[in-house]
Amino acid sequence: MTTSPTIGQEFYKIRDTWATADADHSWKLAIWQVQYADVEIIDKFLETERTAIGVFPEIFFRFDSPYQEDYAAYEQALWQEYLAWFEPIKRAEYDVYGALKKDGLLKSDYEPDRQLPPTVQSIWKELRRLMSHIHGLEDTGCCIYFPPLRPDQADAGPWYTDMLKKGMPPGIRLVTIDITNHSRITIPKIYVPQVKLLQPALNMVAAINNDMDKGGGNSDTIxxxxxxxxxxxxxxxxxxxxxxxxxxxxxxxxxxxxKKMGGDPHLVAGWMIAAQAYFMIRESDKSAGYADKAIRLSRELMDKQDPAGYPTWKSCIMIRAAILVGKKKRKQAIALYEALALEAVKRGDAFMIMEGYRLSGHLYYELGQMNIAFENELLAISGGSYLELEVRRQSTFLHAAAMAVHLCEKVRGPEDLRVLQDSLQELLGADWATLLQSEGMEHATARRKSTLFEFN
Known part of the structure; x- marks a missing residue:
C-alpha cells in the first residue's frame, strides 16, 4: 500500500540528506540541486539550522545581498551586510549579537575590524574570530548559506569557483540551492571534488496536495x-x-x-480566485469581469468595516490595473494604482502604499510626465520606509529607488539629488548604490515602446 507523502516526511528526507553530507569533511561547497517546488522547504531547513533548535553542530549564517557579476562590488555588498549585523537594531528579536551578550555567551565584546578590505576573505577571517569569542564554539565550524538565484540572474558558478580556487579556510563551508531546470551554478570539473551535490528525491507537490486534502472530499457530508x-x-x-x-x-x-458557503466574503473570494486564474492564462476579458465584480463587492464590505473586504479589494485592484497596463490604457491604470495607494495610507499598509505609488510613477514616466513620475516615486520611497530594512533591501523598494534617482537626475538639480542619495543611504545602508546597480535594476527605468494607436 502506497502512503502519500507528508510535508513532515519530506523535511526529514532533507535532514537525512544533510546528515550524510555533514559526515563527509572533504567538501567546501554544498549545492542542493532540486526543483522549484522544493526550494522553500530546503530554505526552511537551513533557516531552522540557524536557530537554537538546529540539530547539526555547525553554526549557520546567511547572506542576502543580491549576486552581481562584478565580484568586487558583490563582495563589498557582502562585507557591508556582515558589518550591519553588529549595528544597533531597534527590534531585539533581530539582534543576534545582542542576544549573545544578553545570554552571557560572549567571553568578551566583539567588534569587526572595519579596516579590513571588503572581501569575502575578510568575512571568513572575522567569522572565525567571532566564533572564538563565544563560549564553547571556539572549534565549531561555520556554514554560510547563500539563497538561490533568480532565473534572470547570471551564472554564479564562476564566483563560487573563484572561492574554491583561492581556498576556503578550515572551519568555513558554503551552501546554496540551484534549481535544476534553471541552473545558475556551473562548476568546472577540476573543482568538483570540493563540491557536494545534494539531490534528495522529494515530492513536495504531492506532500502539499496531501496536506490540503485533509478534511476534504466530494460528499455533501464533508x-x-x-x-x-x-x-x-x-x-x-x-x-x-x-x-x-x-x-x-x-x-x-x-x-x-x-455560494453554498453563504455570505458576501465567500462570494467575493470566489470571484477574486476566478479573476486571478483567468489572468494567469491570459484570458484578460474574463479576468477583468470577475475582478470588477470582486472590486465592487469588496468595496461594500470595506464600507461595512468587514475585515474580509480590503485584502480582496487590493488584490483585485492589482489584477485589474495590470490588465489595463497590458492594453496600454495607462491613465486608467494610474487611477487604480493611486486609489490603491490612498486606501493603503488610511490602513497603514506600507507595502501597498509603496506599490501603488511606484507603479503609477512608472506609468507617468512612460507617458513622459517626468515631474509627477518623480513625485510618485518619492511617495513610494516614503511608504516603503516603514518596512523592515531586510524587506527594503530585497523588494521592489529598490526599483522605486532606482527610478527616483534616474528621474531626479533628469528633472531636478544636484542639491535635490544629494538629498535623495543621503535618504537612500539611511534607508538602505552604505551600499545603497551597489544595490541599485545589481542584477535586474536596469529594468526599473526601462521604458516600453509606444505605438501610433495609443489613445490614452
Whole structure:
C-alpha cells in the first residue's frame, strides 16, 4: 500500500540528506540541486539550522545581498551586510549579537575590524574570530548559506569557483540551492571534488496536495469549506494547462461552492480566485469581469468595516490595473494604482502604499510626465520606509529607488539629488548604490515602446 507523502516526511528526507553530507569533511561547497517546488522547504531547513533548535553542530549564517557579476562590488555588498549585523537594531528579536551578550555567551565584546578590505576573505577571517569569542564554539565550524538565484540572474558558478580556487579556510563551508531546470551554478570539473551535490528525491507537490486534502472530499457530508479549499487547488492546477474550457468548468464549481458557503466574503473570494486564474492564462476579458465584480463587492464590505473586504479589494485592484497596463490604457491604470495607494495610507499598509505609488510613477514616466513620475516615486520611497530594512533591501523598494534617482537626475538639480542619495543611504545602508546597480535594476527605468494607436 502506497502512503502519500507528508510535508513532515519530506523535511526529514532533507535532514537525512544533510546528515550524510555533514559526515563527509572533504567538501567546501554544498549545492542542493532540486526543483522549484522544493526550494522553500530546503530554505526552511537551513533557516531552522540557524536557530537554537538546529540539530547539526555547525553554526549557520546567511547572506542576502543580491549576486552581481562584478565580484568586487558583490563582495563589498557582502562585507557591508556582515558589518550591519553588529549595528544597533531597534527590534531585539533581530539582534543576534545582542542576544549573545544578553545570554552571557560572549567571553568578551566583539567588534569587526572595519579596516579590513571588503572581501569575502575578510568575512571568513572575522567569522572565525567571532566564533572564538563565544563560549564553547571556539572549534565549531561555520556554514554560510547563500539563497538561490533568480532565473534572470547570471551564472554564479564562476564566483563560487573563484572561492574554491583561492581556498576556503578550515572551519568555513558554503551552501546554496540551484534549481535544476534553471541552473545558475556551473562548476568546472577540476573543482568538483570540493563540491557536494545534494539531490534528495522529494515530492513536495504531492506532500502539499496531501496536506490540503485533509478534511476534504466530494460528499455533501464533508465540510463545504474543505471542499472549497480543495477546489481552489483544482482551479490553480488548470492554469498550468492553458485549457480554457477545463478552467471554465472548475471555476463554475468553485463559484457554486462559494455560494453554498453563504455570505458576501465567500462570494467575493470566489470571484477574486476566478479573476486571478483567468489572468494567469491570459484570458484578460474574463479576468477583468470577475475582478470588477470582486472590486465592487469588496468595496461594500470595506464600507461595512468587514475585515474580509480590503485584502480582496487590493488584490483585485492589482489584477485589474495590470490588465489595463497590458492594453496600454495607462491613465486608467494610474487611477487604480493611486486609489490603491490612498486606501493603503488610511490602513497603514506600507507595502501597498509603496506599490501603488511606484507603479503609477512608472506609468507617468512612460507617458513622459517626468515631474509627477518623480513625485510618485518619492511617495513610494516614503511608504516603503516603514518596512523592515531586510524587506527594503530585497523588494521592489529598490526599483522605486532606482527610478527616483534616474528621474531626479533628469528633472531636478544636484542639491535635490544629494538629498535623495543621503535618504537612500539611511534607508538602505552604505551600499545603497551597489544595490541599485545589481542584477535586474536596469529594468526599473526601462521604458516600453509606444505605438501610433495609443489613445490614452
Amino acid at each position: 465540510s463545504i469549506d474543505a471542499r472549497f479549499r480543495k477546489q481552489i487547488r483544482k482551479v490553480m492546477d488548470c492554469t498550468t494547462q492553458s485549457d480554457t474550457s477545463l478552467l471554465d468548468t472548475e471555476i463554475t464549481t468553485l463559484l457554486q461552492l462559494s
